[in-house]
Amino acid sequence: MNISELAQHLGVAVSTVSRVLSGNAEKYRISEQTVRRVQEAAEKFQVVPDPLGAGLRRGKLGMIGLLVPDITNPFFSTMARAIELRFRETGIAVQLCDSAEDTDTELLLLTKLLSRRLDGLILAPVGKVSDGLKKAISDSSMPIVLLDRLLPGIDAPSVSLDNRKAGALAAAHLLDAGHRRLGCLRGDPGAVSDRERIEGVQEVLRERGFESDDLVIAGEGYTREESLAGAEKLLSASDRPDAIISLSGQGVLGVLEVSRRLGLSIPSDFSLLAFDEQPWSALMQPPLTTIAQPIEAMAEKAAALLNVTLKDPKSVGQQESAVFEASLCERESVAKK
Amino acid sequence: MNISELAQHLGVAVSTVSRVLSGNAEKYRISEQTVRRVQEAAEKFQVVPDPLGAGLRRGKLGMIGLLVPDITNPFFSTMARAIELRFRETGIAVQLCDSAEDTDTELLLLTKLLSRRLDGLILAPVGKVSDGLKKAISDSSMPIVLLDRLLPGIDAPSVSLDNRKAGALAAAHLLDAGHRRLGCLRGDPGAVSDRERIEGVQEVLRERGFESDDLVIAGEGYTREESLAGAEKLLSASDRPDAIISLSGQGVLGVLEVSRRLGLSIPSDFSLLAFDEQPWSALMQPPLTTIAQPIEAMAEKAAALLNVTLKDPKSVGQQESAVFEASLCERESVAKK
DNA sequence: ATGAAAGCGCTAACAG
C-alpha cells in the first residue's frame, strides 16, 4: 500500500499523508488529530513513503555511494562500517561497491555510481589516475570526497594519511633499532600514497647519511597474491635487507608466506614492520610491529566532509582536506641490534 | 542532460531515445541511422537514462540488497564480493548493509531495505529469530534468499553449510588424533548453525562411546571481543580440554589471544581447530588446521537462487535450498597423540 | 488546517 491509497482509505488528501509521514506535520500545522489518525493507519498498514517517488520528486535519493578498492581488507571494511554508521544516523543509505583493486572495474563502477543519481560519493580509489577516471569525475556534478589513496590532479576534498611522515616514522624506528639496509614492499608503483611513504623513508635515510642503495623497493599490486612476487624478490636476494617495511596492509601476508617458505625467521633473519593494524597483527609469532592509521577518525571525517556538501551544495570544492597522523604500535617483529 | 532534453535537441521523440538507450532499438525496428544519431549524441552529452525514473516506471530498480552480519569478517567480505560480481554481470547493483552482529541493527536495516523497492534481498542473518524479524520478512513481498546462518520458521530458499556434518568432521579429526576432552567455542547459543555444528560433534562423541561431559561449550557472540570471555572460560578451567574447536571464524582470534595471555602453547598444551579459512590461517604459528567452507560456490548459488525469482516472480518460494559440504584443511595446530 | 494539481524522468501501450 502506498500513501495515496492510504489517503483514499482515510478520506484525506495525499498531500496531507505525505506531510505527516515525512515529518512536516508541524510545518504545515496539520491538526493533532489528523496526525494521529494518519500515523496509526500508516503503522497498521505498514506504509512508508516510497523513496523512489520521493527521490524523483526531490531530486535526491537519500543515498550515497562508497567505492573501495578491497572490501576484503580490514582497513576498508572497518572504514565502510564506520561510514555507513555515520550516514545511517542522518537517514542516508550507503551503497557499497568494491573494485577489487582493478582500475577497469573501478572506472566501470564509478560511471555507474555517477549515473545513479546518488546524493554523493566517497571514493577510496585504487590509486592510479587514468584519463577516464579524471574525466568521469570532473564531468560529474556529484559531490565527491576522496579517501585514503589520493588522486593527483583531481580537485576534491579528501581525507588521507600524512604518508610522508608515516614513512619517516617507520624508517626512523628501524634505523634507531640499528638496521642499515631497508626493503620496502609497495602496493603500486604508480600510487601517490605509496610514493609518499617511500619518500618519507628516503628522507630519513638521507638525513642520517645513508646511501640511496641502502633502500630496496619491490612489489606491484595491493593484493596478497600480487605481493608474493615482490616479497620473493626482497627476501631471496643475496643481499637481503635487514628490515622490511610492508607499505600495504595485505602485503605483509605475502612477506610472511614467502618468509616461511624460505625458512627465514623474524626478527632474527630480518625485521618486519607493517603498515596497517590488523585484527591478527598482535597474534602473529612474533607479534607484528605496525604503523596504525586512525581508521574510525578518518571515516568520520570523510562522512563529515561529504555531509557539508550535501547540506550546502554551494560549498562544493571549498573544503579543506584532512590529513591524519599514523602511530607506531611497537611489538616484537623488529629486532634491536 | 536527460533523455527528453536530448530528444528535443535531436528533434525526435523521447520514446525513440528511450528505446535506443535502453537497448530496444531492434525490438522496435528503429532505423539504423536514427540509432546512430541518438547514440552519438548520448555519448557526446554523457546522457544515460535516469535509473530513478526508469525504476519508478518499471516498478523495478535494478538493485538488490545484501545484508550481512559482519563485513569485517573475511568470510562475509569474500562472499559480498562474489555476489556483487555475479549481479554486476546481470546489470544489477548490490546495496550492501552490515548489521555488525547486532539484532536490533539488523531489524532496522532490514526494514529499510524492504521499503526501498529493491528487486530482491540476500540475507545473511545474525542468526537469532525475533518476532519482529519474522514479521518483517513474511509481511514483505520481496524475494529473499537466506545465506549461511539459517532462520528456522522462515520460509525462503536458502544456502547453507551442512553444519552437522561439518561439526562431525571436526570432532572425528580431533578424536582420530587421540584427543578425549573437547571444547567448543560457539558464536551464539541461539543460532541454529552453531547448534547444528555442536550436534554434529556430539553425535560423533556418542558414536564412539564418550560421555557427554567430555564436551565443554562456551561463548556467546560472534565478534572477537565477545569471544574473549568464552575462550577464557575454556582455557583457564582446571580441566582444560585437550582440543578446542572454534565454531566461528572470528572466535579463533579470541582463543589465540587468551592462549597467549595464559602462556599456553599450541598444540602442546591444547590443539586448535578453527571453522572458516582465513587469509592468515596458514601463516599463524603453528599454521591453523581449519574447516573451510566453499565460499565462492555458496555465494554464486545464492545469487543464482535470487536470480530465478527475479526473472520469474511466480516461482517465489518454490525453490529448493542448497546445502554445501565443508572440507578439512589439515595443518599443524592439531597434535597427534 | 487541508486539498488540488503540476511535474520530477522515464517506459510502454496505443496510434499511426
Added chain:
DNA sequence: CTGTTAGCGCTTTCAT
C-alpha cells in the same frame, strides 16, 4: 519506423 500520451509515487506550490 516513430510520435503521443498516460501514469509510476511522491512533494510542493498555490489556493482556499
